Amino acid sequence: MPRERPERTALKTPLVIIDENRLAHTFLTSLGNPVEAPKPTLVLLYGPPGAGKAHLIRSVVAHWQRCGPPFDWTRTTARGFAQEFREALNSRQTDRFARRHSDCDVLVCEDLHQLAGKQEAQWQLLHCIDDLLRRKRRVLLTARVPPGQLHRFLPKVVNRIHGGHCLPVSLPSYAGRLLFLRLLASSLQIALPADVADLLARPLGTSLRDLTEQLRRLDAASRRANVPITRELTLSTLDSLASEPLPSLPRIAQAVSAEFGVPVEELRSQSRVRKLVRSRQVAIYLSRVLGQQPYSKIASYFGLNHHSTAVHSVRRVEKLVQSDPVLRSHIANAETALRSH
Template sequence: MMSNSGKHQQHTSDKPFLILKEHQYAYTAVSELFHAIESPDPQLVYLYGPSGCGKTALISDLLTDFVEIHAEAALKIVTASEFAAKFAAASNRNRIPEFQRTFRELDLLILEDIQSLENRTQTQRELLSVLDEILKSEGRVVISSTKPPGELARFDKKLVNRFHGGICVAISPLKYQSRLELLTFWANLEQIPIQKKELSLIAHKKELSPRELYAMLMQLQTVSRINQQRIDTSFVKQYLEGNIEGPKTSVAKITKAVCREFKTSLAEIRSANRSQQIVLPRQCAMFLSRELTDESLAKIANYFNRKNHSTVIHACRHIQHGLEKSPGLRQQISRIKQQLGVYLL
């Protein structure tokens, strides 16, 4: 999600962002924060909404403008979990002053998924100090969350007050008309031969987030190509009802897709390496292999050179628990499924 480029760490957006009715207030708030030449008032924007509603894409779309306007600005984009991990690592290595300089001297801090800091008292206190220093120096802050500030459990009251001191903007789930507009936009962008009537059938899936709608549209295209069928009303209805089989995959294909997402090698992921950088992608590969293939636990374990299939069971439980807690992990799993052309309703 992040890459270093000089003084900047930028999101990379793989597709253009369409400003929908549900995004307009949030888009305006972040735009004014980023476009202000002098220190804006307020200096903090807090965006909240369900996972996949477009918070990250919205920020990414406007970040390019900020970099062009404020070419010398120091900025950093991190998830709250990454912030906590960096703080813990600095504490263990007695490098707290270095950590503090890294964050407190920023002109722009974008901190995603703040709800993951619930019940992390020390990290919250450090974040409060970071925010106070950035705001005191006329810097800017964007916070994203799945919850409004008042619903953050076990959070320092002073930190919550800082959030309330900025602009708090909700991004609501898309209504039918916006879902249809978004699907039409993506179908044109990806040159998918599908008519408005068929897109309307998909748009009625109101429980799906924008990210999930995109994944569904792309898989529909893949399935139509595999089955050599036009994407007409009958085909879309059968697909939505689960009567058309999606693309096949395998443990090997899944593992390669996981390696691309986590930027690791096939040899490492199948090795005995137990470092966290390898364990997490390995567990993701095991989890997806169990979910997307008919292979037995024993065969999946064997592919990863594990003697006992209980390792796979543990991996599946660990990732399932992580998906319930971490929007970042859900995004990674979603991107891997998109690579594979797989989307499960």
Template structure:
């Protein structure tokens, strides 16, 4: 091809990509487009298709999961072609989500013991009931979360929510029971308090949010309720599916989310399914949640289960041979709670018999769990 012809092709490609960017910005909104498709992402035409270059695996996975259908639709609008979208990691691009140095060095694991509204809601309730906080369960830490292919994107998004609050907001993780959603949310609370001592962070379940809202309505305490949850830096809400069918609580949560987003605050939520799949759930609330970051979490694969068993055994101070670790991870495949239950049973069996944990003991003690 002559030089002039090559230049014309290159110019045509640039024009197509420029038009594509404009259409994509219209589809996803200028704010989201500037955040995720600015100078950190390279868009290139390759034949009839599009190559999306991102600076990291997390960035690339996020674009693929959250924007693929928008990318495909915008490309078809501009080119008339439904050709595929290819996602590539390009380390030469600047990564705005690269790890930052924490403001203060991390502490040992477990949740900080803070007072007032920024402690876990369950602990605040115990204080009001005069039960105190001695011996209370410590919150999980991000450092103890075992990362694998089934949860890598959710974990990376959670880390970013801690390091740069408000940039990925709202952040919603969803998946079946036992995949680590609560661990991840508790880890965000713990890490947020470690990174910035002055931060106001609240963790509570959706049931607690709903109960508090109803009590506020009945007791004329609505202004106080709203100040508590709308003046925070980080609001963490677990078990969102429990709000299905609770129309007025959903409206209150929608207004709370809108207020926090306007202020650039961070929301982190968890549910057992994606917002669009929740029954009797307000469409406007689902749309608001999907305008942020939605990350699926799946049951752990074999390598992740190995890591979970090893970590739990270390945490429980159990001497578990590698053959037993492999046996548990190979046969108990549904969720992490199975793995924890298996180790608890082996610990009890070992203490009752006075014998060390062996593969034979595991086969006998865990037989019914494996057959179930």
């Protein structure tokens, strides 16, 4: 596999920082250029497919290159690593294979979980990691799960990863998806109406990869037809949005109930206890932005006297999520629960 060079790391899609990738981005950028700040560093970014782990790493590597002297880095996938290793074994060129993956300043290996059950390849990767760390180099890994959930892996490999920095990168919440779309559209100079951004952001489980692809498809369709991006163009271009199943009010109430630790019955009552008020507002907010339910139906389900109270709840949560990371976390967890059912 050819060595990556600085000129090959230009990114067509800009990196957008949201809550779900902020911790990993902050840590990686703090490491600085590997030549100027040599230090043995092992990092694992873990999270579901499409969360942007690989894109984040490539963006940070490009940032390191812009901010310091040039360096060599090698990027591979775990499946590619295992395949190359088998070929090296068959051709008796394992030393050359090891040098190609160890004689660099930064080694990036994506989708580590793909090495499950491949013990020889795991041993070889472990040797490469140890060699790089011994020479104060960097190893950046991605996987779908944290090290403790890497099944059919050698204990030494799992322990070595545990000894590094393991950082989560999760799928974005509705607020995160909306912010991502707005920032990405701005970076790509795409005029994205608010109602279209909302339409794209609503479906549960939509990844950053999905959103990026959808935005590019919309932009291409808009240019071909020489028309602006509209809700109608979006629905005709992205058929999947029209058939996306919406979470029901009972499902949303159950998810919020579990997240805040309050019974559904109390969530639907008129109690003014502070904890119940906030959790009820979140349930109403999710019922509107994800369930796309009319305010009158939401008000009736949650025992409100008038639909204007539901409108107020949605606006209140929209304002609070801008400055309250704890509330954003609660909402993201409730969305995760809705995705899993």
